[in-house]
Amino acid sequence: AQTVTQSQPEMSVQEAETVTLSCTYDTSESDYYLFWYKQPPSRQMILVIRQEAYKQQNATENRFSVNFQKAAKSFSLKISDSQLGDAAMYFCACQGAQKLVFGQGTRLTINP
């Protein structure tokens, strides 16, 4: 079983600045995957970035990158050059063999 904790219910950042969203997780499985999803007002879940736990290199996708600290079970998301379209709920998630478990979410506001 997995648990995922996002300790920041809300975050805000100035447009063009950088923001980091925190996530910690716990799992008893040796093989697992970590994800960050974005949920805009439309409520469609959009995959932002994925990280295979067996890979040491941090994943990056354009302006989005993660800091994956396996020993500390930490998986933070950094958004660089924040844009107004980045405003949304962000969910951290951990997938084991069977289930995908989500954190509580962080609402990100972008200030123009």
Next chain:
Amino acid sequence: GAVVSQHPSWVICKSGTSVKIECRSLDFQATTMFWYRQFPKQSLMLMATSNEGSKATYEQGVEKDKFLINHASLTLSTLTVTSAHPEDSSFYICSARGLARKSSYEQYFGPGTRLTVT
């Protein structure tokens, strides 16, 4: 690629009636489909997991007789909310995992269905 659709996107029904929500994988075969429920300003909670051709596995606390799940083919799963009551009003999201071009472990999400029970 890896597109999942849901129908309807929004449904209003009267208390005591049943409503069916469809989830389809449009361009890949979904060996496993998942149903989530999301209350306002909350996270997604897994309700059940279904594998094609077999009975769904429900999470603890989810009434299997109330939330009927059928995964009859590799591209279609349905969730039927039976004898709906106002407390069943929520946002229901399906996802699918299977023989997608991108990866076999990743889940692909549908756009969700908003259910309002009056």
